[in-house]
Amino acid sequence: MAFEIPVEKWTAAVSALTIGAAEADGGTRTSTVTVGGETTLPFLGFEGDTPNRPAIAMEVLDVPPPNYPEPLSAAFGDAVNDPAVWAKRCVEEFGADMVCLRLAGAHPDQENKSAEDCAQAVKSVLGAVGVPLIIWGCGQPDKDNEIMPRCSEVAAGENCLLGTATEDNYKTITAACMADGHKLITEAPIDINIQKQANILVSEMGLDLSRIVMFQATGGLGYGMEYAYSIMERTRLAALGGDRMLAMPMLSVVGPEAWKAKEARSPEEAAPEWGAAEERGVSWETTTATCFLNGGTDILVMWHPRAVALLRKTIDSLMGEEA
């Protein structure tokens, strides 16, 4: 008797959402990204559909990144001094599906940039590239409440993805997101219940569930990756099992987390026995990304162009789209 693959019958699906608005939809994007819509655990083609490719977003900062490891500085060169130039390289040279603009310079401990400065950075990136944009705050709640409404406003109609709304601080960003027609990232500290609570809170403000992307704080390889992975897997199981409050696409911030690991970022002089720095860093980032891909993530925020290329190859192969 031939072996039959056991097939799980799921009752529900992950919701799908599109980021970016083309001219016809009131924006200026030359491409848009649609993610989500899965009806199975990741890439089980025999069981259900994975209708949309996971998307790769490359992260750029509004200020030159402090303490950037050498392989990353080498990859981007002077581009890091101007987010528009940086974003353009990410898209045109490295093929990013989206750009994730992190407004790190607004943090009071960094340059404490004003809302207007941040809005300028958003405008310049939108002007430089045609892909959809993720606009990510500085991580300081009060400051984010100051800058995000203005950044949202200048990008109105572009259908960007704004981040992040947490259980403790969600009202300002959610209101801005609704007013300007964007999508929203809800963030939770690797906890499925808090993720769900954040989703409920923003939806009770009136934001439709189909406009949410979930972000469980990511852990890099060797630094909590398995926690994030298992939470993502549980989240997907809940979604497929019919929990509408957890049925949104997921996002992983891979680059910054992977490159935090000392194994990834130590220069060669510091640990010659670990081998070439670039190989290490790129491997660390790629491995982390691949893991989350299998955990069910839909959007991966990446750093190194070579890791992006390797990840794209992996996605091609998982989607059955190999050249």
Add this chain to the structure above:
Amino acid sequence: MSSHIVVFLPDGACLDVESGRTILEAASAAGVAIDSSCGGQGACGKCRVIVSLGQPGGRPGDSLSREEIERGIVLACQATVADDLVVEVPLESQRGELQILMGRAEVTGEPAQAGTPLASRVSAEMAPPGQEDDASDEDRLLQRLSEASGESFEHFDIDLPSLRVLPRLARENSWHVDALVADFGGDGRVFGLEPPQAGEAYGLAVDVGTTTVVVQLIDLATHGFVDACASLNDQIAYGEDVISRIIHAQEDGAGLDQLRDAVRATVNRCAREVAGQHGVAPTQIIGAACVGNTVMTHLFLGIDPAAIRREPYVPAIKAAPVLRAGEVGLDIHPRAPVHLAPCVSSYVGGDITAGVLATALDQSPRLTLFIDMGTNGEMVIGHEEWMMCCSCSAGPAFEGSGVEYGMYATVGAIERLSYDRETDQVEWVTIGDARPRGICGSGLVDALAALLRAGAIDRAGRINLGFPSRRVRVRNERPEFVFVWGEEVGRSDDISLGEDGIQNLIRSKAAVYAGAETLLESLGLDAGRVEQILVAGAFGNYLDAESAVTIGLLPDVPLERIRFVGNAAVAGARLALLGRGARRGMEELAGRMTNFELSVVPGYMDRYVSGLFLPHTDLQRFPSVASRLELRA
């Protein structure tokens, strides 16, 4: 004139009443406050009570319908005592008073449970000795006591201090003395002798809580409740919860003594206060029944609780023998017996044993969930055939700790509260109708539910600063909701509930709900199968079931299944003070309860975090709340 025993529920107060007295008079003598505004004329109809056992005399009351009479409803001022009665005082007929507050608890046990008290004052008139009767003074007294006590004791003895005073006391009082008799597990021991009718005899029922200590003064002759006193446990200076107390007990060899001294000082202070107010001398208090969780029981006795905190979590003792007040350090009659309720496990203590006894869960055919909302939230599920128990760390928020205007349920505490969004008005009721001083547990439950219903907080408990009311404001950079304006009640400040307090309340309610959920699921039971939920604790005089479900403190079951039983622990202590049956019952049921250790259940933490939301992250568990509040699942 014959007399009958009348038990009042939910207070559990019981006393002997002469035939022919009205139930209202009996209630007043028992310290049970029943509403009545017509002065007992049978006109106002406010004193409706339900006679659930026995046949009352007199008339039921003219204003009652036949249906009501068939249900056993009578007007307390019209019906009289003509039989042993169990009288239920429904909520609407209760008049809130402090004494209820610290004692109120449902007691469904038989009146006969009273039995032999822990200590009693027995009048002994001995025949004088003569040529024909050369028995010793000791034998003479023992003989008389045996006759007087009937079958209460198989054996009597007399302690040395009593023997030393016996010869002179007997001869000076024409061979008539009062003996103070303690029940040591069935043996009667005379521990004091006094001239006849030298005074009344009292006992203490003591609830040694982690946060709060309650002491009730009981008249041993009538079994009547006299008064109560509550105080924060002085041990709080050494840590808020039992774990930090255990840690402190290990410090420098002095920690254990400090904790023991602190709790004894608290109990003694309360006892002194309550006795002093009624002119009762310490030596007139001749017995004490104490209940406490396992750690409190250890610390009260000065026994090292260290092992409770370490694997495999075994206590040093579960049950103590009957002790002497002097050796325990209670400032009452130094040789008075002190009874401690037996514990079940390291984290389920004598307070639960007492609570189960007082609510008669162990005799109920109905599947019952009993929850004692103390700093340690303990719960028992089961019925007459089996009982499982567990405990969770709930924190003291519902006792008013960790909430800025929170307070213990005492005079001046807002115990009921509602908010009307349309008119922006808050209606509140304080205990004792006094000027509001703060909000006690039941009021806090109402407050949280009211804010959620009105949309003044989100489901994570954060205040909605855009809420259209001047009651929402930011003070000291903290958002809060003002319930009582200071100027309206002559206070210099306003009574409010801020986000920090709300978060503490949410943590407490999440811990309790997760504990109950875990206990139920481990037994394969759904909350819907539970036939009654009994909630005990120091909330106040009442707990609004709908509010408690709305905030997710209790499972979403039909509201009539939820009953608030007040401080069941101290009610159990009172029963133990008054009856041997209760003392034996405690031992027996402590042995029957199976402890369930929540810390070994992997899902508990997950359930707890899921409960950190109003009413809960998973709305399917709260369908009635979802539909009432029109929340989206």
